[in-house]
Amino acid sequence: LKAWVWKSEKYRTAIPFSILFKIAHRLNIPFESILTDIEGFKVWNGKEFKPNRKLVVDQDFVYGVGLYTGEGKNESKRVYRSSISNSEVEIIKFAIKWFSKYFKVPKDDLRIYVYLPNHWTVQRKSSYLMKVVQTLKINKDIILPQSLSYKTDTPMMEVCFDCKVLRLIIDWINSYIPSIAVKNQYLGIAYSQGILDGEAHVRPN
Numbered sequence: 001l002k003a004w005v006w007k008s009e010k011y012r013t014a015i016p017f018s019i020l021f022k023i024a025h026r027l028n029i030p031f032e033s034i035l036t037d038i039e040g041f042k043v044w045n046g047k048e049f050k051p052n053r054k055l056v057v058d059q060d061f062v063y064g065v066g067l068y069t070g071e072g073k074n075e076s077k078r079v080y081r082s083s084i085s086n087s088e089v090e091i092i093k094f095a096i097k098w099f100s101k102y103f104k105v106p107k108d109d110l111r112i113y114v115y116l117p118n119h120w121t122v123q124r125k126s127s128y129l130m131k132v133v134q135t136l137k138i139n140k141d142i143i144l145p146q147s148l149s150y151k152t153d154t155p156m157m158e159v160c161f162d163c164k165v166l167r168l169i170i171d172w173i174n175s176y177i178p179s180i181a182v183k184n185q186y187l188g189i190a191y192s193q194g195i196l197d198g199e200a201h202v203r204p205n
Contacts, residue, residue, distance in 0.1 A: 065191065067194045110161055112142055
């Protein structure tokens, strides 16, 4: 441990969790103390992620969790990514605000994939992308145009933040939200609305 910590000391600004916990264990430092003193996490792109220490579980927050559940592209293949996708610009605008307000993710650290129909002309694609930038009031550099693999005339957008810690936090929260929603009518409505607005559907069975 000593060799690892002091190796390239002047360049080291972060430490992996596994090594941190080993050091704490050797020094008899309580696990809870480590969690309390953590100020932030280093993201793969070099930026820092410093989430709120306390979450306000209100209707907007639960609605966002519903969107994440209903239309979040959060499959096991991308365990580092948290995202919300939708074809409605207003939903995407809310998703940007949701990541920013509840998890302190700056707008410029997000990535917005815009999936455009293959048959659109270059001019139509450019015009739509410009409209998205103006409507969302975001930096055009975080927009990443993509092509849809299936035939449609409806563009799709996906708001992403690549940070495994955030993904673990949201997935952990998501496991508790249904039980909370059952006990609180207003939160239950918000959660259900989020799932349905996330372009999910209801079957009779």
